[in-house]
Amino acid sequence: MAEVKQKQRITSNNRPLRQSLKEYARGITGGLLFSFPLLYTMEVWWAGFIASPLQLLLLVAVTYLLLLGYNRFAGMRPDVSWKSVMVDSVEEIGIGLLLSFAVLYMLNRIEFAEMSIDEIMGKVIIEAMAVSIGVSVGTAQLGVNEENAEGLDQAEKEEKQQAEKRNEGSLYRSKLSVSVLALCGAILVGGNVAPTEEVLKIALDASAGNILTMALVSILLSMVILYFSDIKGKMDNNIRDLLYHITFDTCISYVIGLAAAAFMLWFFGRFDGVSFWVAFCQSITLGVLTSLGASAGRLLIK
Numbered sequence: 001m002a003e004v005k006q007k008q009r010i011t012s013n014n015r016p017l018r019q020s021l022k023e024y025a026r027g028i029t030g031g032l033l034f035s036f037p038l039l040y041t042m043e044v045w046w047a048g049f050i051a052s053p054l055q056l057l058l059l060v061a062v063t064y065l066l067l068l069g070y071n072r073f074a075g076m077r078p079d080v081s082w083k084s085v086m087v088d089s090v091e092e093i094g095i096g097l098l099l100s101f102a103v104l105y106m107l108n109r110i111e112f113a114e115m116s117i118d119e120i121m122g123k124v125i126i127e128a129m130a131v132s133i134g135v136s137v138g139t140a141q142l143g144v145n146e147e148n149a150e151g152l153d154q155a156e157k158e159e160k161q162q163a164e165k166r167n168e169g170s171l172y173r174s175k176l177s178v179s180v181l182a183l184c185g186a187i188l189v190g191g192n193v194a195p196t197e198e199v200l201k202i203a204l205d206a207s208a209g210n211i212l213t214m215a216l217v218s219i220l221l222s223m224v225i226l227y228f229s230d231i232k233g234k235m236d237n238n239i240r241d242l243l244y245h246i247t248f249d250t251c252i253s254y255v256i257g258l259a260a261a262a263f264m265l266w267f268f269g270r271f272d273g274v275s276f277w278v279a280f281c282q283s284i285t286l287g288v289l290t291s292l293g294a295s296a297g298r299l300l301i302k
Helices: 002-013 017-039 042-050 053-074 082-106 117-141 154-171 175-190 197-205 208-227 230-235 239-267 276-300
Strands: none
Touching: 017 082, 017 117, 042 117, 053 082, 053 117, 053 175, 053 239, 082 117, 117 175, 175 239, 175 276, 197 276, 208 239, 208 276, 239 276
């Protein structure tokens, strides 16, 4: 067993060029797939112009922590060391920066003759953080893990499969991993809508009954998604356990979804100069999307 693990570590640390290129290609595809709407959104360009250096630094830090959590709990190689996870996360942010700059330049949203370096950096950094999360998800999810398939014999493959099953069982019992995946899903799904004016428009026009309906629908949809997920199959023989896990996970998903919605709205300046009620209504409005992302997204990107 020790020899197998040693071979797996050597194989994963010395990946062939072909495998590395495949991972980069999946990452670039995922980054563009999940972030193209934001790259085409005027409100995000404007947010990059008005964001302070402290806000940009906070955004980079939060994104890096999300990447660490996702790569550690749900990446292609969840059993690797924290050092490798940290390096992968830095790489993904780097790819996100390059992709964001290239796409914005292609769209003529970066003009060196007319824009200051602060404006250019603000646009690129804000866009890059969403792109880098897409890069991480794309690297892990687009395609199958082929890292060790060619280098392991049959016995080693069986040992690896058994280890993965053990890791999977402990992974989804961890509420920390569930919370990280829920947060990633909430930001991926809600991030494309958070900067837009439509959220504020809906919140201003909504009555108290509309806001209550949106909250109840969000919770109900989250429960339905979790019920038809793999939780149901694992708890079919114990109704009490099933109800407990669905209720507990629904609460986690909705709270994380609301927190993600509030953070994104605050970052994009949607709370500036508005009352607490308007800010609350905006959070509930965007929470319809982020709570769905928190419950469904974690199932789709795990």
